[in-house]
Amino acid sequence: MPTGPDTPPTIADVAREAAVSKTTASDALRGHGRVSEPTRRAVLAAAERLGYAPNRSARSLRTSVTETIALHIPEFLTSAEYYMSFVFGVAEQAARAGLNVTLLSSGHLPHRGTVPQVDGLVLCDPVAEDPLVEQLMNSGLPVVTAERYVGDKQPTGVIWSDHETSMTELLDHLYDSGAHCPAFIASDTTSDWSTTLQRTHARWCRDRGVPKLDHGAPFGSAPDVLRGVVRDMLAETPRIDAVVCAADGAAAAVLPELRAAGRTVGHDLLLASCVDSTAMRTAEPPITAVDLRPRAMGAECARLLCEILSGETPRGTVRTLPIDMNIRASTRP
Amino acid sequence: MPTGPDTPPTIADVAREAAVSKTTASDALRGHGRVSEPTRRAVLAAAERLGYAPNRSARSLRTSVTETIALHIPEFLTSAEYYMSFVFGVAEQAARAGLNVTLLSSGHLPHRGTVPQVDGLVLCDPVAEDPLVEQLMNSGLPVVTAERYVGDKQPTGVIWSDHETSMTELLDHLYDSGAHCPAFIASDTTSDWSTTLQRTHARWCRDRGVPKLDHGAPFGSAPDVLRGVVRDMLAETPRIDAVVCAADGAAAAVLPELRAAGRTVGHDLLLASCVDSTAMRTAEPPITAVDLRPRAMGAECARLLCEILSGETPRGTVRTLPIDMNIRASTRP
DNA sequence: TACCGTTGCCGGAACGTTCCGGCAAGGTAT
DNA sequence: ATACCTTGCCGGAACGTTCCGGCAACGGTA
Known part of the structure; x- marks a missing residue:
């Protein structure tokens, strides 16, 4: 490991080592100018020998490309499994493209009104009311939303x-x-997901000619709040024979309450969740749920952003991510 | 909004606006040199008027400070609630200190053998075997571990x-x-947490003179694997009267199996988890668990790293984070 | 021979910031 | 009066990279 003094090698060091100019070294490394094959190999070898890695700040200053994307996810009290997987989907895909990912916490923005200095943004489940979301949407940077x-x-x-x-x-x-x-x-959020579910439910009830029984609960509601909601609904309408929960984890939280009401889940009462998670899989009985494939979602967002940044995909591109329903014992009477 | 052409204002623009030199503008903004009070205010006003934000790349190139820390968390079970909360703890605290956080995914490192260009690192639950962890530990950068x-x-x-x-x-x-x-x-990982639990359990059994009954299961084991382990243990040693699970979520996954074995959790069999989570709170019955306070853990790691970076806390500092046990119905006979 | 296009390489400016050193103006002690 | 310090400000170099434009050498064509 031929480490020099203690400051990392610069491209000037590489150039000197390969006995060429800075320009030629840079061209050889980036594959940009006209460089003969032997020279190119010599530069690459010199860079390898010195352990050269380009200084990102300098490169970014010169090219005004940061090789970094920012990721914003809504901050709820509950730590939903969905977002975790999403984050890792983004991180993995971005790393594959050689991009850094920096996290934007909704709470604090470094300077009020200042937009992060990155090449693009991924917004997960953007809530229109969130002022930070609005600001990021208007930042002029490429934005991909989940x-x-x-x-x-x-x-x-x-x-x-x-x-x-x-x-x-x-x-x-x-x-x-x-x-x-x-x-x-x-779920009481104003995300597109949440309102779509409510709208779809309402229409389905109309189409099927069944009574529309629903109740909103804030996304990160505590278990006992959710249980209270269910208890009240069951008391008011005893002929309810199925419960569908929107929020991540809610179905599992509600399960004991159904049992306490004397119902047998999977038999005289079916239970399903709009968001799959470990809690759904490990519940007793396991709960039927829609797998939103959050990791794939994150990866696809990052991929699309990369493609847009590199120009290989036009702006305004909209893609869909297929999702599946996992049928489990909670809906098999 | 007095936006110029379309390129963001530089410090030269601010200086011109305030009718001072670049140097004075910089000094006034950073509070660094000798600047009279009226001049300082004039510069600040000019900066505000133009919506000036310093170019991070330029600043970083000049000062070799990136204002960014990297966060690495083990890849194997990224869906665990613990890590999610941890990440947000770090992100929030870092934002408070004006630092960016970039994620390091274990899978892909941008360039093999290249260390990320950041000011410091937070490693969550570092596993000594992970080559990336080892590399980061030897990077020469300040490292804080959880x-x-x-x-x-x-x-x-x-x-x-x-x-x-x-x-x-x-x-x-x-x-x-x-x-x-x-x-x-x-839990089968080689993290300090995991081995400490096993060691402590072994010693406790010796001290108490009770038989040492344990079995390892990989951290991210599927529910049925865990259930199988429990089934076998109960079959082999029917007098088992309590089950303690190390891994995040495992206790909830195992619950149905205990019931299937004809045991009543909380009465003739107690159940506890070494990691608290929503799954523990919402289980039926709710499961006694140790609250590891992951969000606080993340925040403390970030805080310590910031303090070390700013020099106000010496290197080598070691702090402890208090944790509590939440006693619930699963251990109240 | 004269002309021209191509190839391979390089000098040097520019990106936006920080900060060292210098300088003039004014004050104070000698 | 000289000597000296302080205050307030500034010029300009440096950080490491990219890339525009230029130049010499060479081979091919007329």
Whole structure:
């Protein structure tokens, strides 16, 4: 390991080592100018020998490209598994493209009104009311959103899933399994996902001619709040024969309450969740849920952003991510 | 919004606006040189008027300070709630100190053998075998680890929790509640946390004179693997009267199996987890668990790193994060 | 021979910031 | 009066990179 003094080698060191000029060294490394094959190899060898790595700051100053994207995810009290997987999907895909990922916490923005100095942004489940989201949308930077943005301004790229279809399938599945009076515990956020679920549920009830039974609960609601909601609904409408929960983890939280009400989940009462997670898989009985494939979602967002940044995909591209329903014992009467 | 052409204002623009030199503008903004009060105010006003924000790349090139820290968390179980909270703890605290956080995914490092260009690193639950961890430890950058590092090289700072004491308290609690034959489902990772739990369990059994019943399971084991382990243990040693699970979420996954074995959790069999999570709170019955306070852990790591970077805290500082046990119905016979 | 296009390489300016050293103006002690 | 310090400001170099434009050498064509 031929480490010099203690300051990392610069391109000037590489150039000297290879007995060429800075320009030629740079051209050889970037593959940019006209460099003969032997010279190119000599430069590469010199760089390897010295352990040269380009200084990102200098390069970024010169090219005004930061090789960094920022990731914003909504901050709820509950730490939802969905977002975790999403973050890692983004991180992995970005690393594959040689990009850094920096996290934007909703709470603190370094300087009020200052936009982060990055090449692009990924917004997960953008809530139109969030002032930071709005600011980022108007930053002029390329923005890819996971799920559609309900504001006026359109993002540079979108990956979304067809929750309308999957919610309909879920309700149909319950209906086919004999549940003709399902209750829906909606999520109170104003994300596109949340409102789509509510709209779809309402229309499905109308189409099927069944009563529309729903109740909103804030996304990160505590278990006992959710249980209270369910208790009240069951007390008010005893003929409820299925419960669908929107929020991540809510179905599992509600399970004991159903049991306490004397119902047997999977038999005289079906239970399903709009978000799959370990909690759904490990519940007793395991709970039918829609797998939103968060890791794939994150990866696709990062991929699209990379493609837009490199110009190989036009701005305004919209793609969909297929999602599946995992049918489990909680809806098999 | 007095936006110029379309390129953001530089410090030269601010200087011109305030009718001073670049040097004076810089000094006034940084509070560094000797600047009279009226001049200082004029520069600040000019900067405000133009919406000036310093170019991070230029600044970083000049000062060789990136204002960025990197965060590495083990790849194997990225969906664990613990890590999610940890990440947000770091992000929030770093934002408070004006630092960016970039994620390091274990899978891909931009260039093999290249160290990220950041000011410092936070490693969560460092596993000595992970080659990336080893490389980061030897990068020469300040490193703060969450939990101790079991390799030879010592991190620049450490935040750790006293799992020995809390595990002992947990086992004592079970013992006092009548469970004299507890089984321990250990986690198979080589992190300090994991080995401490196993060591403590072994010693506790010796001290108490109870049989040492344990079995390792990989950290991210699937629910049915865990259930299989428990089934076998119960079949082999029917007098087991308590089960303690190390891995995040494992206790909830195992619950149905205990029920299937004809045991009543909280009565003739106690159940506890070494990691608290929503799954523990929402389980039926709710499961006693050690709250590792991951968000606080993340925040403390970031805080310590900031302090070390700013020089206000010496290298080699080691701090502990207190953790509590949450006693729930699963251990109240 | 004269002309021209191509190839391979290089000098040096520029990106935006920080900060060293210098300088003039004014004050104070000798 | 000289000597000296302090205050307030500034010129300009440096950080490491990219890339524009230029130049010499060479081979091919007329």
